[in-house]
Each structure stands twice: as structure tokens, then as C-alpha cells.
Amino acid sequence: xxxxxxxxxxxxxxxxxxxxxxxxxxxxxxxxxxxxxxxxxxxxxxxxxxxxxxxxxxxxxxxxxxxxxxxxxxxxxxxxxxxxxxxxxxxxxxxxxxxxxxxxxxxxxxxxxxxxxxxxxxxxxxxxxxxxxxxxxxxxxxxxxxxxxxxxxxxxxxxxxxxxxxxxxxxxxxxxxxxxxxxx
Numbered sequence: 001x002x003x004x005x006x007x008x009x010x011x012x013x014x015x016x017x018x019x020x021x022x023x024x025x026x027x028x029x030x031x032x033x034x035x036x037x038x039x040x041x042x043x044x045x046x047x048x049x050x051x052x053x054x055x056x057x058x059x060x061x062x063x064x065x066x067x068x069x070x071x072x073x074x075x076x077x078x079x080x081x082x083x084x085x086x087x088x089x090x091x092x093x094x095x096x097x098x099x100x101x102x103x104x105x106x107x108x109x110x111x112x113x114x115x116x117x118x119x120x121x122x123x124x125x126x127x128x129x130x131x132x133x134x135x136x137x138x139x140x141x142x143x144x145x146x147x148x149x150x151x152x153x154x155x156x157x158x159x160x161x162x163x164x165x166x167x168x169x170x171x172x173x174x175x176x177x178x179x180x181x182x183x184x
Contacts (some may be wrong), residue, residue, distance in 0.1 A: 043070040045128045106139035146178030
């Protein structure tokens with residue numbers, strides 16, 4: 001085998017093992033945090049997200065690590081789920097999510113990705129949110145209101161929710177709310 005090929009394969013293998021070790025460390029840290037908490041349960045996820053470089057760049061697609069810390073309030077009416085996103089050296093708090101225990105319903109009230117949009121972060125967070133909901137048996141469905149404020153972006157919103165497995169139950173208009181729903 002070519003020594004350069006061997007070196008590269010070993011380097012790739014070491015990076016994969018390093019990432020696996022980092023994930024195990026995060027799981028261990030999450031366990032320690034949860035043992036010390038009474039009011040919240042925490043979940044930490046590490047994912048790869050796509051980064052779309054400037055058009056003048058020759059690189060088609062790169063992948064970067066994105067960490068999400070989910071904080072689930074254990075008690076209370078309309079419990080909150082908070083998602084902190086750690087990406088490219090910054091912390092983002094882009095989701096407003098509530099749980100309705102009585103109706104076994106999770107409601108996404110707002111997603112505003114801002115500077116981390118168009119990289120797949122929101123889709124990854126939705127997938128991880130569903131994992132949290134299923135693991136904790138907190139909700140059997142997720143709904144998202146589509147605001148008339150976003151009427152001009154409705155096609156983009158429909159595409160986003162549909163690609164993540166949601167159905168558009170009511171279309172948004174410039175004067176009425178729309179609704180997307182996913183059964184878990």
C-alpha cells in the first residue's frame with residue numbers, strides 16, 4: 001500500500017475515533033449534569049451540518065460540528081424546551097418550544113435561525129427534538145404555527161417542514177395562521 005494512502009487512512013480513522021470519544025465524553029457529562037439537577041433534564045447532541053461556502057470558493061461542501069444542548073423543564077404548565085446551539089464558536093438560542101402534557105403535544109412557537117440558516121442546523125435540531133420527545137414520552141405529535149408575518153416566505157417554510165416529515169394542515173395566508181404537524 002502506498003505510504004501516503006496508509007497515512008491518510010490512519011489519520012481519518014484517528015479523527016473518527018476522536019469524534020466517537022468526544023460523543024462518549026458528552027454523554028458522560030450529560031449523565032453527571034442530570035444527576036445533580038432536579039428541575040431540568042439535559043440532552044446533548046453532536047451532529048455534522050453542511051456549510052455552504054461563498055460561490056467563488058471551489059469547495060462544494062464542507063462539514064462542521066454542531067452541538068445542541070436541550071434543556072427540558074421537568075414540571076410546570078406549558079413546560080419549555082430550550083435548545084442552545086453551539087456552532088462556529090458562537091451560541092445560538094433560536095427556538096421557542098413548549099410542551100402541553102395534557103394533550104401530549106409539543107408546539108414550536110418560533111424558529112429564527114438568523115446567521116446559522118441554510119446549513120441544516122434547524123433540521124438536525126428538529127430530528128434531535130423528536131428523539132428527546134420520544135425518549136421522554138413527552139409528546140405524541142409536534143405542531144408548528146405558520147405566522148401571516150411569514151406569508152411571503154411560505155413556499156420556503158412549506159419545503160422546510162415537508163422535508164422534515166411534517167404535513168401542512170392549514171396553509172398560511174397574509175391574514176390567517178397556517179399549521180404544520182408531525183405525528184411521532
